[in-house]
Amino acid sequence: MVRMRFSKQLTSLAILCACSGCSHVAAYERGVVARPDMTASDLSGRAAQHATEVHEGAARSGAVSEAGCGCN
């Protein structure tokens, strides 16, 4: 329960940090962030992802790779 509360607080803090101090990017200015290597997804292929999962006892986070970048 304490861990859940800590995770929520950490997430809220992260959202606050992410939303502050950013400049507004208009649709016509998003050419660079639309590049494939700027995606929020992991660049690793399936084999590399699997090797990392096997080598590390901590589960890798999945949600980052699912988040859209807002530019597509």
Place this chain on the structure above:
Amino acid sequence: MQLRTALLLAASLASSWLAEARADGGRLDVRASSEVGAYSDTDHVAVLTPSISGHLGDPAAGWSVDGWYLVDVISAASVDIVSTASRRWTEVRQAGDARAAFKPHDLGVSVEGSVSSEPDYLAFAAGGYVTKDLDDRNLSLVLGYGYGHDTIGRTGTPFSIYSHAFDHHAMSAGLTRLIDRRTVLAIAADVTLESGDSSKPYRYIPLFSPEVAPTVQAGATVQEVSRLRSPETVLERLPLSRDRFGVTARLARRTPRATIRIESTIYDDSWGIKAFSADGRDLVDVGARFSLGPHVRYYVQSPVTFWKLAYVTNGDSVPAFRTGDRELGPLINLTIGARAKWDVGPASSPDAWNLVATFDTTYTRFLDDLYITERVSALGTLTLEASW
């Protein structure tokens, strides 16, 4: 059989949408890729991993479907296998997944399903995500949920004779923020609740008397362990539930001639593992069609609370929980590698076809383990991607 049915269903859906989209005059995004990965390490494990994937979508209409299929061919004669007087084994795993997404405007949904099959392990998973763009698409939020059901058995024994179930619920929440015209930040939190017995039915744990256990050294050889251990041997036994928590941040920034990506994760779980990882890439443009750059990854974790170098037996009693899984013990990984991408498409669209090659070598230091204290592994991949 279920995998084939799922793939056929996905292909059927894709072909009907393709026909409909073409009839509407929409511009389709069609991509396909093929990857081959080869892994080898100093613990005598080798894996060959060919995979294929495809993507079909209509960006204007907001829909897409993706499919992926992979085969792992694993050959192992690791020290853990040798310590149980077993011979090298070879095993084949097949896995696939399919995904459909629909995002006509700022609100999107996606569903996905996956299956993985090997002689002693069968896994199904399904889940979905909801995404919402805010602030004129400068901010995207995502919420996801997935459920997985695994059946763990023994090779050569039907699941109906021997198997146990393992279930997991995964919840995630994340956001992606455009910091400026050249910088993207993504942050996500994940919670995974697992229940069931994930103990390996082949993993035997040596036991030691209370007098001998303190004398066992990290890295003790198979022969030393055989000499020191008690006659009793027990199978691995893990707690029947586990709650995992992770927070990941990923930042991508484009400079005039390079893309820099950094990522970090902090992790905690109810078994006691605390972990931290940091990952960095720099992809430098070398000419109009070629990019090349280094990759560095660092990972460190503490052990589960029931981790012991030498488990103690007192006559009839044995530890309630015991494991020999090194990835549950204290360890440090350092990965160094490189990635190269070569656009080989026509002059009008050079990146329509591209080749991506990666090579990573990982040094692992096991801090409190029997048999081995370090491992060096190498993974190389070659991917051909095409789009139309």
